[in-house]
Every structure is written in C-alpha cells, then in structure tokens.
Amino acid sequence: MEYNTKKAFRGNLFALCLIVFQVMGGRIILPLMRPMIKNLSYGGLMILTQLMFLILPTIIYFLVTKANVKDTLRLNKIYISEVFIMILIAILSQPIGAFFATISSFFAENVVEQAVGLLKGSSYLELITIMAITPAICEEITMRGIVLKGMDNHNIIKSSLVSGVIFGMLHLTGSQFLYATFLGFIFAYIVRITNSLFTGIIMHLVFNGFNMTIGYLSEKFINKAAVEAAKNQASTINLETISVLATLAIIACVIIFSLIGYVKKNRIKIEGKEVMDLRIEGNKEFRDKDPIINLPFIILCIFYIIMMILT
Secondary structure, three states: OHHOOOOHHHHHHHHHHHHHHHHHHHHHHHHHHHHHHHOOOHHHHHHHHHHHHHHHHHHHHHHHHHHHHHHHHHHOOOOOOHHHHHHHHHHHHHHHHHHHHHOOOOOOOOHHHHHHOOOOOOOOHHHHHHHHHHHHHHHHHHHHHHHHHOOOOOOOOHHHHHHHHHHHOOOOOHHHHHHHHHHOOOOOOOHHHOHHHHHHHHHHHHHHHHHHHHHHHHHHOOHHHHHHHHHHHHHHHOHHHHHHHHHHHHHHHHHHHHHHHHHHHHHHHHHHHHHHHHHOOOOOOHOOOOOOOHHHHHHHHHHHHHHHHOO
C-alpha cells in the first residue's frame, strides 16, 4: 500500500535530486576531478558526465529503494513491427524538433550545435557513441524508467506531459527545453503503451543518430562552402521559415499519432483491452493519494527557472 501511494513522490524526488546533482556536479565535483580528467577528450568528458550524473544516481536509487529493476525500467520485449515503427516515428520527429529548436533560438543559444562543433575531428562511431548511444541509454533509464514508473497511478496523458516537462528540464538549457519536452511526451506515451523501455531507447537513439549522421555526411562529402552557406541560411530565421517548419511539424504529428494508434491497437489484440486500459488510465485507487504535481516537482520547476535566469 505504502509503495503504491508514494510512487509519484519518489519518482519526482529522484528527478529533483538528479537535476540538482547535475548542476552541483558540474560546478563542484568536476572541478575537483580536474587533475584526473585533464587528459580526457571533450567526448570522453561528455560520456563520463552521463555515467556519473545519470547512471550512478540510478544505481543508488535501486540500492536504497530495493525496487525491482526489471519492473521499474520496463525491460520487456517489443515486436519487430514496433521496431520499424519506432524508427519511423523518430525520423518523423525531426521537423518537429527543428520547429521547436527554431522557436527556442529567439531566446537561447543552440548548445547542441556548440557541442557538435567541439567534437569536430571525431570519427563517425565516436560521434554516434557520444551523442546518440550514451544519452539514449542513460536518459531513458532515468526518465522513461524510474521517473515515468513513478507516474503509473495517473492517466497516460498527464504522466507523459509531466515526465516530458521533467525531461526538458533535465537538459538544463533554454534551447533544448521545448523540443526535449515534446519528445519526452512522445517517448513516455509510447513506453507506457508498449510497457517497454526499449521503444524509448530506439526512438531516442534514432532521433539523435539521424541528426548526427546528416551532419557528419554533410561535413564529409559536401563542399564545405556549401555547408557553411546552408548553415548561414538556416540561421536566418524569418516568418516563411517558421511557417514551413510549422506545417511540416503538424503533418509529422498527424502521422506519428496515427502510428501510435496502430501500435496501441496491435497491443490490444495481443495483450487484451483490460491491460491497455490500465496502462492508459492508471490506478484510480491510489491516484488521489499519489498526486503527480507534488512538492518535489514544484521545487524542481522553481530550481530550473532560477538556473535559467542565472545562466
């Protein structure tokens, strides 16, 4: 009984500790470790921070709570047909991400572009490992694993939205908040429907990997002057650009939710309507005793806003 009534509180508290630990770690722990990591490449440092500030807290969480790892992380099988659909959804999410990134560029610098710039000279395998594989595994384990599991008592829309917002805040930048929140919503919704973290990992991996692949191929095989011209043109934001991106994003959304509907119907055929209804509606018995908008979530929002103002 106590476990069920404190799921959301524990999940949101974990998210709060995770993000505060990231901020404090970047400002206190990493400077103290400078003698040990001074020879580490920028890419190596990025992987190290993901392991330190995402995987280490996850290990501590399971040691303290003694929660079932397989159940919490939804380490359940997915079907081959779903794999192809997840890949397609990730690719279709590109114009949506581009639209939100463009909107965000009005008030924040593109930190992803800066990070990729610092990784110039890396091999394709290194780039994919650093920017796609590592975050896809580490971020999904924490966000669509532990945090989303804490919202099981609540309906799928509310859970996906709140966990999406937390995912947006996890990135600790203004430029990534909007598109990360949207992607977090989509990923959480599908993970809840399929009851498998692997769907989230696949989408996350393909979304990041697709971006990195296009950028790598452009730099490698297209005339550098043409690449720079394309970047300059892309950086020139006008109403026409936003309108085109918005149109593409809306079309992509329609197709994505159609595909999600197909996955849902297929899962109902395999697992039954009662199972799907429970995943969508949550556990009404404990919902009132387990508010999803709770003190840890409110503190996290305030903390994030303060951090954005200060940085």
